Amino acid sequence: MASEKRLRIKTLIMVLAMVVSAVVGDLLLKRGMSEAGAVQFTGHGLAQALEHMATSGMIWLGICFLLGFMTTQMTVMSWADYSYVMPAGAFGYALQTFLAVVVLHEAVSAKRWIGVALICVGVVLVGQTKPRTTEAAQQVAEKAVASC
Amino acid sequence: MLTVLLLMVLICGSTGGEIAISHGAKKTGEPERMRPRELLVFIGRVMSNGWFLLGIPLMAASFFALLILFSWHPLSFVIPISALSYVVGALGAKYILKEEVNVARWAGVVLVCAGVALVALG
Numbered sequence: 001m002a003s004e005k006r007l008r009i010k011t012l013i014m015v016l017a018m019v020v021s022a023v024v025g026d027l028l029l030k031r032g033m034s035e036a037g038a039v040q041f042t043g044h045g046l047a048q049a050l051e052h053m054a055t056s057g058m059i060w061l062g063i064c065f066l067l068g069f070m071t072t073q074m075t076v077m078s079w080a081d082y083s084y085v086m087p088a089g090a091f092g093y094a095l096q097t098f099l100a101v102v103v104l105h106e107a108v109s110a111k112r113w114i115g116v117a118l119i120c121v122g123v124v125l126v127g128q129t130k131p132r133t134t135e136a137a138q139q140v141a142e143k144a145v146a147s148c
Numbered sequence: 149m150l151t152v153l154l155l156m157v158l159i160c161g162s163t164g165g166e167i168a169i170s171h172g173a174k175k176t177g178e179p180e181r182m183r184p185r186e187l188l189v190f191i192g193r194v195m196s197n198g199w200f201l202l203g204i205p206l207m208a209a210s211f212f213a214l215l216i217l218f219s220w221h222p223l224s225f226v227i228p229i230s231a232l233s234y235v236v237g238a239l240g241a242k243y244i245l246k247e248e249v250n251v252a253r254w255a256g257v258v259l260v261c262a263g264v265a266l267v268a269l270g
Contacts, residue, residue, distance in 0.1 A: 074169065078177065078179070083241035083245075083253060086166065087260040090263070097267065110270075115262075118262050118263030119264065122258070126253055
């Protein structure tokens with residue numbers, strides 16, 4: 001029982017780290033690309049955009065956060081169910097909306113708030129279920145050794 | 149017709165890719181400790197796994213389908229439909245990964261799917 005509680009807490013912490021890394025990474029990329037202005041689809045325009053991407057600290061920081069997202073996602077999926085991690089990760093949409101209101105002072109429509117509320121209820125429902133319903137690789141290996 | 153085909157590539161590619169990577173990560177086994185060195189070794193092991201190598205082209209195909217769809221249709225059309233990937237993903241988890249998707253998890257998945265569609269429409 002204690003190990004299940006530990007697994008749930010560990011999974012929720014990793015999902016939260018995954019969501020925050022993805023949202024912050026996207027926000028930094030958006031800020032970084034906005035500094036360059038609209039990209040022109042000409043040889044010169046694309047070359048300028050590439051030069052900006054390679055030299056912008058904001059974009060590199062965004063890439064680091066997205067690498068953090070990839071690492072946390074793969075790590076959490078090594079023990080938790082895909083059908084648990086995937087919907088729980090949608091909490092990022094809610095976080096993005098809160099950040100849009102609090103940081104960017106954007107106006108958010110009623111339809112979007114209803115969507116955020118549905119996502120939050122959905123994530124809470126998924127969060128109540130067992131994070132892992134299949135055997136861990138270690139348990140499978142132990143069983144295989146025992147049967148030999 | 150081409151739009152329907154690309155939407156299928158988008159949804160099946162992203163969920164198929166994630167399911168393959170998830171399966172690869174589980175086969176690799178979780179890192180013993182959450183330290184940078186252990187995490188790097190773990191990521192290296194996952195990346196050299198065949199399932200990961202199958203997942204990447206699937207996700208790349210999905211990404212290119214998304215880019216093409218964005219150039220043809222508005223965001224408010226593409227994102228709500230792509231939210232179906234939550235339902236397809238849950239089906240894949242149940243039938244391919246053999247995960248237990250109970251009523252509460254199904255209800256959560258459907259609510260998340262509807263919520264993402266509404267957020268995109270809003």
